[in-house]
Amino acid sequence: MSRDGSEILVDRENNLNPRKLTPRECARLQGFPDDFIIKVLDVQAYKQFGNSVPVAVINKVARSMFNSILSLRMDHVKKKLVTPYKNSYNITNV
Secondary structure (H helix, E strand, C coil), rough: CCCCHHHHHHHHCCCCEEEEECCHHHHHHHHCCCCCCCCCCCCHHHHHHHCCCCCCHHHHHHHHHHHHHHHHHHHHHHHHHHHHCCCCCCCHCC
8 A cells, every 4th residue: 555645634724624744744753853855756755754763762662672671680680699598507516
């Protein structure tokens, strides 16, 4: 199924027909800076921006995964350090 941006409609007031997002608006939603130059036709731009993933989202997901893995590893290390020490002899028998 091809997507050309026509399924992304923005409501307008005063009973005007809705409009579709512009490629620039799509780029902004995906985190591209305003000075990013769109060098392709609108149809291709909609496809490219629709397939992109915002860097800020990937950054948050990666940090969350890293912190979870680090926490699991720390819990594992703590369990190894806290295991009770078993004396091989009894001090009262000395």
